[in-house]
Amino acid sequence: MTDVLENDHVRAVIDPSRGARLTSLLLHGHEVLGRAADPTVDPAIADGCFPMVPWAGRIRDGRLIVGGVEHGLPVGDDGNALHGLGHDAVWDSLAEGRYERAIGSPWPTDGIATLTYALLEDGLRIELSWDDETESPCTIGLHPWFRRHLDVGGPAVWRLDADVMVQRGADGLPTGRLTEPRPGPWDDCFRLATAPIVTWPGAVELTLSASTPWWVVYDEPAATICLEPQTAPPDAFDHPGLQPDGAWPRGVWMELRGRALVPVPDDQSGDTSGHLQQ
Structure with a gap:
């Protein structure tokens, strides 16, 4: 059974049985998740938008050393x-839009992950926290899959205001060094100076703000884009x-705020590429 939060401009569907993930997000009538x-x-x-806890991204060889x-x-x-260990687990519902999941072994500590969804007039605020009553290392984040094409309008265009990029080695994992951002396509981690914006011309402009x-x-991928706030880079x-x-x-929070756009002719719908601003 899924839960629904909605107002005049936003409709969010959450599935507690699948990591309490967001399975649908309609902004001004347009489904943006894919x-x-x-x-x-x-x-x-x-699919959807799911929590990453108590780690986000990859850990090399599944090997973690603590103490x-x-x-x-x-x-x-x-x-x-x-x-992490929460994205495909069943979460307990505490109240409207609020969920929690106990997580332990094989993670080295026992803790509680809490996930909260709150409607905004023009979007949604998502908060994820991890409490194991220790100072042990952890990284947490949120992983949305956005559609490149909505029901109307042009294909998605996105821009990143990046300070630095995490360098990846030949195996695709971080080397531990930071470097100048390079052109996409990407499966990379960036430190951004401002909130990323995804625009579907003629449909919706989506601004993503986060605490990290x-x-x-x-x-x-040809059909989707992921922009994932994380408290630290992978590995x-x-x-x-x-x-x-x-x-x-x-803890980490992300706000997704949508602005309705005026439809544009098909031949003025823009490109499908991502762009860096430095």
Whole structure:
């Protein structure tokens, strides 16, 4: 059974049985969330907007060392641990738009993840937190899949105001160094200076704000785009240069605000590329 939050401009559908993920988000009547068409993408992470907790992105070889003790985490087809332990679990409903999930082994600590959805006049605010009553490392984030094409209007265009980019090695995982942003397509992590904006000409302009400057951008698929706020880059546990200066953040929020656009002729609908502003 799914839960629905709605007002005059927004309709959000949440499925507590699938990680309390957002399975649908209509802004001004347009469905902006989608599903990955690539059959190589695990169906458990292929749609909607789901929580990543108590880690976000990949951990190399599923190997995590905390306090000198090595812990093994579940790995995917690529041999790395991916996106935490909450995205395909059943979450408990606490109140309208509020959910929680207890998470423990194989993670080295026991904690509670809390996920909250709140309607805005023009969008939705999502908050994710992790509390294990320790100072142990953790990274958390939110993973939305956006459609490149809506029911009307032109294909999506997105722009990133990036300060730096996390360098990836030949295996696709971070090297621990930061570098100048390069042109896409991307499956990369950036530190952004301002909120990313996705525009579907003639339909909706979507502004994504978050409490963290770190965003993973995945725009390689032909049908979808992912812009994922994370409290730290993927695999930050093994790379001091990617870790926070102080305590590891225990929470993240993201706001998705939509503005209706005037329809435009098909031949003026724009391109489908992402652009960097530096």
